[in-house]
Amino acid sequence: MRSSEPPPPRRQAIGVRASLALLVVGCIVPMAAVAGFLIVDFYTRERAQLLASTVGQARAIMAAVDAGFRSTEAALQALSTSHQLERGDLAGFHARAVEAQRQMEADGVILIDAGGNLLMSTRRAYGEPLPKLGPTPLLKRILATGRPGVSNLFPAPVGGQLMYTIGVPVRRDGAIAMSLNATASPVQLAALLAARKLPDSWRTAIIDGSGKIAARSHDIARFAGRPTTPALLRQLELADEGGFETTTLDGIPVYTVYSRSPDSRWSVALGIPLDELTAGLRRSLAWLIAVTLAALALGLALAWRIGGGIARSVRALAGPAAAVASGEVPAIPPLALREANELGLALQQAGATVRTAQAERRESEQQLALAAEAARMGIWVRDLVRERVWVSASWRELFGFRPDEPVSVETLLQRVHPDDSAAVRRVLEQAARGERYEIEYRIEPPQGGLCWVASRGSCEAGSDGVPRLVRGVALDITQRKLAELEMQQKQREVTHLARVATLGELSGALAHELNQPLTAILSNAQAAQRFLRHSTPDLLEVDAILADIVAEDQRAGEIIRRLRRLFDKREAPRQPVDVNQVVIGVLRLLRNDLLSHGVALSSVLGAGGAHVLADSVQLQQVLINLLMNACDAMALTEAGGKAIGVRTALDDDGWVRIIIADCGSGIPAAALEQVFAPFYSTKESGMGLGLSICRGIVSAHGGQLWAESNPDRGASFHVRLPLAGAEAAVGQGAPA
Structure with missing residues (x-):
């Protein structure tokens, strides 16, 4: 009968075409993702290089602006040393200033005293009235620091056009007496931006120290003098150079880089439109997406076509594979794939093998059925x-x-x-x-x-x-069990005969032991007769004599009962037996016989309260046989040297042990196991069955019996039996 275990439920499996499609997608999409990552990484590095270059351009423009400021400062410092100014000849100094102005990038040269009063201006003929100046922050800075400086944008006193000034201190007797300034319009700065030839789409601006736009590449008329974006002002407060994304004043998203002069505190800002920064990346990613989609379409088309061929080949093999299970050799047509043709050939070979195996199995089953029937x-x-x-x-x-x-x-x-x-x-x-x-x-x-x-x-x-x-x-196994039962009956008869033979050897000692209570009974009865012949018999004394007679009679009855149990052929049921009491009973039975042979008997009963599940008669037979053998083993031992020791002890693992040691000639090491073999004996008149029967009895009780040579002389026999609870656990199992 074969196992009828139902096959486990199968989930819906994916097809070949879908598997190949997943393979195509799994190959192309990761490659496209890697390519996209590389493109983005390349763009990021290119952008970082462009921004770094742009920062350098902003720094260069700011350096050019500072160079113009320093050139004007140098010309003013040279002019401030003229003899006319030193002598107070303002008319002569005016002429000298007009001549010097032509060498400077300035719209005019003015002289201001420490109180903020305009003393001279090349924009007016000498002697014409001069306008009154408003607040002069640059003059205050020069007076405070004693160093040249550049002002922020401010409207001109006359005309109101935007302008800025570059001033240097003029000293008299070691103190700053006046400030010599050159005025300029932002138009000159716009020319400087145009000369850089930056891309038209970029937004470029020059910003004064207060954050106002001095020059711009686009819509200068609209934004000149206006504050730059708040975002740029915040960045200028944080660092003199940097870059960030923002929106220009005319609403164009840009990435702005800036550089600020540590001397004049003017700044240059360059704004690159974000669309221009990301245009290359967007074009590359668009091409990548297009190529990826084209590759996916081509790969999926090929996967669909190849998967169809594989699926048709597999379906063509499904029927032959089912036929193989029944032992048929299927016919398989040519298929599109080489591997499918190889599989078809393997299926044909498997079909032939299955057919042969089924025939062999049927033959084997028939042989097995015949063998089982026989x-x-x-x-x-x-x-x-x-x-x-x-x-x-x-x-x-x-x-x-x-x-x-x-x-x-x-x-x-x-x-x-x-x-x-x-x-x-x-x-x-x-x-x-x-x-x-x-x-x-x-x-x-x-x-x-x-x-x-x-x-x-x-x-x-x-x-x-x-x-x-x-x-x-x-x-x-009925016949075998009947034979076993017959053999067990024979073994019981042999055991009984061995017991009877042993008791025959003990007949003298048993007669002597039985004679003692009988003699006592006779003596007490005769004494009672004498007391009863008296005219006034002593009834108390007679009662005591009768009590002695009863006790001796009970003693004799107990001896007879023990003998009857030993002679009985019936097998007694096993029950808990006190080991020490069995040993004591055997020693009492054999005491007189051992004394008549000159054997000194000693006992150490250490297994107090130990019980084993046993047939007490069979256990007594084992101990009697071992004690009689120990006595016979000392037949050649000199008088006074014969001794037998009997000892009981508890083992740690739930077993009890009985040891019988003699002082005889001992047992050779080679014969320690052989003495238990049937018909092996060292005695001339022995049959060689005693120890074999003893071992059989002990083994039937779940125990062990073995012999050991004593260190000095003689041998010891060990009987090891499980305690009553342990023996029950050992013996539990299936019935035989």
Whole structure:
């Protein structure tokens, strides 16, 4: 019977075409992503280089503006040393200033005293009235620092056009007496920006120290003199150079870089439109997306076509593969793929192999069925999932089931002997949990009689590890069990004969032991007769004599009962027995015989309260045999040197031990195990069965019997038995 375990449910699998499509997408998309990353990385670095270059251009423009300021300052400082000005000849100095103005990038030269009064202006003829000046921040700075400077933009006193001045101090007697300034319009700065030839789309501006626009590349008329963007003003407060994204005053998103002069505190700002910065990146990414989509379309088309060919080949092989399972050799047409043709050839070879294997299996099953039938071996399988039982014809014949009669666990247990039913049920439950089993039990077939059956089997688990099938065989062992029972009966008879023979050897000692209470009874009875002949008998004394007679009679009765138990052929049931009490009883029985042989007997009973589950008569037989052998082993030992020691002790692992040691000639090391073999004896008149029977009795009690040579002389025999609780645990199991 085969396992009927249902196959696990299968989820919907992905097709070949879809798999190839995923492969194409999985190859192209990561490559496109990497390419996009490289493009963005290249753009980022190019942008960083462009911005760094732009910062350098802003720095260069600011340097050119500062150079113009310094050139004008140098000309003014040279002019301030003229002799006319030193002598106070303002008319002569005016003429000299007009001549010097032609060499400077300035609209005029003016002279202002420390009080802020205009003393001279080349924009007016000498002697003409001069306008009154307003606030002069540059003059205050020059007076405070004593250094030249550049003013911010301011409207001219006459005309109101925007202008700025460059001033130098004029000293008299070590003190600043006047300020000599050159005035200029922002038009000259606009010419400087135009000379840089920057891209037309860029926004460029020169900003004075207060943040007002002095010159601009676009719409100068609209934005001249106006404050620059708040964002740029904030950046100028944080650092003299930098870059940031912002929007210009005319609303164009730009990336602005700026540079500020540490001397004049004027600044240059360059704005690059963001569209211009990202145009190259957008073009590259657009090309990348287009190429990626084209590659995906081409790859998916190829995947669809190739996947179709593979799918058709696989479908063409599905039918032949199913035919192989039934042992057929399928015919397979030529396929589009070489590997599919190779697989088709392999399927044909597999079909031939399966056909051969099925034929061999059928032959093997027939041979197995014949062998099982010849051996009267029944086969059975229990399906734990469906709770069904399948049995072979031989099994039905063995258990007495008709061919059409249903079989279940309960109907099987009904055929089992009542004494074995619980054990069989327990074994079947263990098998259902996945354990192997082996058991011998009795059945009562419907046709009558009693049969012994040996059954063994194992459990088969499913893929989830849960037991699903229990397979087993059953064999009729009735003849073997009858032979075993007959052999056990023979062994019991031999054991009984050995016991009787041993008691025969002890007959003298037993007669002596029995004679003592009989003699005491006789003496007490005669004494009672004498007391009763008196005219006034002493009844108290007679009562005491009668009590002694009763005690001695009980003593003699106990001796006779012990002898009767030893002679009894019946097997007594095992029950808890006190080990020390058994030893004491045997020593009392043998004491006189041992004394008559000159043997000194000593005992150390350390196993107090230890009980074993045993047949006390068989246990006494073992100890009597061992003590008699110990006595015989000292036959050649000199008088006074004969001694036997008997000791009991508890082991740590739940066992009790009885040791009988003698002082005889000992046992050779090679014969320590051989002495227990049947018919092996070192005595001339011995049969060689005593120790063999003793070991058999001890083994039947779940114990051990072995011999050891003593360190000095003689030998020791060890009887090791499990304690009553431990023995029950050791003996628990299936019935034999």
